[in-house]
Amino acid sequence: MTELPLREPTFLILTALAAGPQHGYGIMTDVAQISAGRVRLRAGTLYAALNRLDTDRLVEVDREEIVDTRLRRYYRLTPEGTRRLQQEVERMRSTTAVAAQRLKLIGGTS
Amino acid sequence: MDDRFRTSDADRARAAAMLRDHFAAGRLDAAELDERLAAALNATTFGDLRRVLADLPEPRQAEQPGRLPPDRGGLECGYRLLLACYPAAYRRVHEEEMLAVLMTAAPHGSRRPGIGEAADLIWGALRVRCQPSRNGAEPGWRDALAVVSVLLPLIVFITTAVHVAGALPVYLDGAPIFRNINPLWFLNQFTGPLALLALSLLRLQRIATRATVALLIGVAYLAILSYWAGGPDPSMVSTIAGGPYIMLALGLQMAAVTASPGLRRGLQLVTWKHVALTAIAAVAVAITSYPWTLVAIPVICAAMALTSSLGRWLLVLLAIPLGPYVFVPYAYVFAWGPHMRLYVAGLIPTGPLEPLGQSCVLAAVFLGVFVVAACRESLRSRKLAPPAR
Numbered sequence: 001m002t003e004l005p006l007r008e009p010t011f012l013i014l015t016a017l018a019a020g021p022q023h024g025y026g027i028m029t030d031v032a033q034i035s036a037g038r039v040r041l042r043a044g045t046l047y048a049a050l051n052r053l054d055t056d057r058l059v060e061v062d063r064e065e066i067v068d069t070r071l072r073r074y075y076r077l078t079p080e081g082t083r084r085l086q087q088e089v090e091r092m093r094s095t096t097a098v099a100a101q102r103l104k105l106i107g108g109t110s
Numbered sequence: 111m112d113d114r115f116r117t118s119d120a121d122r123a124r125a126a127a128m129l130r131d132h133f134a135a136g137r138l139d140a141a142e143l144d145e146r147l148a149a150a151l152n153a154t155t156f157g158d159l160r161r162v163l164a165d166l167p168e169p170r171q172a173e174q175p176g177r178l179p180p181d182r183g184g185l186e187c188g189y190r191l192l193l194a195c196y197p198a199a200y201r202r203v204h205e206e207e208m209l210a211v212l213m214t215a216a217p218h219g220s221r222r223p224g225i226g227e228a229a230d231l232i233w234g235a236l237r238v239r240c241q242p243s244r245n246g247a248e249p250g251w252r253d254a255l256a257v258v259s260v261l262l263p264l265i266v267f268i269t270t271a272v273h274v275a276g277a278l279p280v281y282l283d284g285a286p287i288f289r290n291i292n293p294l295w296f297l298n299q300f301t302g303p304l305a306l307l308a309l310s311l312l313r314l315q316r317i318a319t320r321a322t323v324a325l326l327i328g329v330a331y332l333a334i335l336s337y338w339a340g341g342p343d344p345s346m347v348s349t350i351a352g353g354p355y356i357m358l359a360l361g362l363q364m365a366a367v368t369a370s371p372g373l374r375r376g377l378q379l380v381t382w383k384h385v386a387l388t389a390i391a392a393v394a395v396a397i398t399s400y401p402w403t404l405v406a407i408p409v410i411c412a413a414m415a416l417t418s419s420l421g422r423w424l425l426v427l428l429a430i431p432l433g434p435y436v437f438v439p440y441a442y443v444f445a446w447g448p449h450m451r452l453y454v455a456g457l458i459p460t461g462p463l464e465p466l467g468q469s470c471v472l473a474a475v476f477l478g479v480f481v482v483a484a485c486r487e488s489l490r491s492r493k494l495a496p497p498a499r
Contacts, residue, residue: 019134020143024211026134033136042227043212044234047204051238065127070210074127 006088009049012039014058014077014085021062021076024050050075058084113157125150125159132166185216188223195235252369256376259366261388263307266363268392305331307363307373324364 006014009031016022016030028041053059058081062074077085126147133143146162153159189212193205212227223231305327370376 020130022134024207025214026131028211028215030134042230043208043215044227044230044232046211047208048234048237051200063127067210070213071206072210073204073207 005091006084008039009041009045010053011085011088012041013046013049013053014081014088017059017075017077018082018085021074023065023072023074025072027075053081057081113155113160115156117153117156117159121156121159122151122153125153125162128163128166137166184221185223186213188228189213189231192223192228192231193235195232197235197239200238252371253375253379255366255370256372257380257384258376259307259363259370259373260376260380261384262363262366263304264385264388265392268389272393321364321368324367328361328364 012031012034013027015034016027024046028046031039031041057078059075060078062076065072129143129146129150132138150162189209193201193208
């Protein structure tokens with residue numbers, strides 16, 4: 001079965017979690033950093049995406065902590081999530097390679 | 111804590127978690143993290159742990175803006191109101207967690223949630239409500255549709271019985287309006303909804319198949335209804351059959367049969383309370399005239415809504431077939447007795463085809479929206495699901 005490309009927020013969330021378990025706010029700041037400030041996830045978007053990723057078993061809860069009376073829940077990639085991200089990276093790499101090669105042909109810089 | 115005291119597993123785990131936080135925040139690189147994690151997990155005394163964390167700030171200073179200033183109470187209140195849009199089961203697990211994220215991410219000095227944040231939370235709540243949950247439970251609105259597919263035939267049966275009981279004396283009087291109508295027309299009133307009820311017994315798997323069969327039954331029902339009604343005056347079909355009511359009920363039943371998880375699920379969920387309240391509402395709506403309906407529907411629906419979140423969904427869905435009585439004043443002419451005679455005497459005019467056309471369009475739009483929503487959601491969950499092996 002061919003899986004559809006991940007949407008950008010989902011891709012960035014998986015990328016953020018690839019570095020290790022993170023809590024919600026950590027994912028938000030990390031995604032902003034990875035995308036050089038271009039994508040700023042809000043809490044509603046983040047948690048709707050996390051809920052779907054959790055349902056599809058691409059991420060899971062790592063642990064919970066209480067920091068300053070507030071609950072923090074850490075998420076991590078599942079092996080399936082890692083595989084899915086890997087697959088997405090390979091898909092993107094092959095298309096960008098072709099794009100770069102063709103840009104060279106018409107004299108652009110890649 | 112004295113540096114000589116020995117550490118527990120929990121202490122070491124806590125230190126490791128703090129190190130991962132600092133790594134996430136960019137204060138450590140991967141090699142440093144590995145090295146310090148090893149040191150933290152092998153620590154035997156608090157002194158060892160303190161050395162591992164010596165050059166890193168306390169998490170509270172690093173990520174929290176210290177104690178909340180008192181005016182943030184309003185902000186928290188606002189966020190809690192918005193979080194109320196999420197399903198109760200989701201809120202039990204995630205409310206505190208999301209609140210912590212929202213409060214941390216909120217700009218300094220803000221007293222209430224921003225418009226962008228609020229819109230995003232409401233949209234997120236809608237998405238979560240439409241996503242299938244992990245343990246296989248259906249989202250609230252699909253469960254509610256399953257119950258509706260059980261209750262709707264009951265409503266249609268009751269209101270049709272009341273209408274027929276009202277019309278029968280007029281028919282027996284030999285009123286001119288009924289001259290072309292076959293007596294079987296009265297029985298025919300009950301067949302459409304029952305056929306749709308039978309459809310959910312067939313347990314057709316694919317949504318598209320169910321939608322098609324439901325649509326065919328609906329069209330066949332209308333065709334038969336207009337045949338029995340005598341053909342030349344189609345407005346008779348919609349008016350005598352209960353006006354927009356029967357069309358909307360039919361549309362809703364088609365949607366419920368199409369998009370709900372099935373009659374079996376509906377029968378599991380439905381309680382005597384639902385049945386009793388629905389029966390009372392239907393009788394009240396069918397026999398009372400217009401002003402009383404305005405009081406009866408909200409009271410009964412409110413009672414239903416208070417019982418559970420499923421009740422709140424039922425409130426929304428059942429308001430649709432009962433709605434025309436509130437919004438379309440001419441519907442009340444079908445109440446018992448003098449109103450019916452007024453209509454037969456031609457004192458209350460109705461435009462030909464108008465109610466029929468309008469209600470068919472409404473029913474079609476309604477069915478369309480539900481079929482699209484259900485298909486889209488099932489398609490999306492199939493796309494993202496791990497490949498079947």
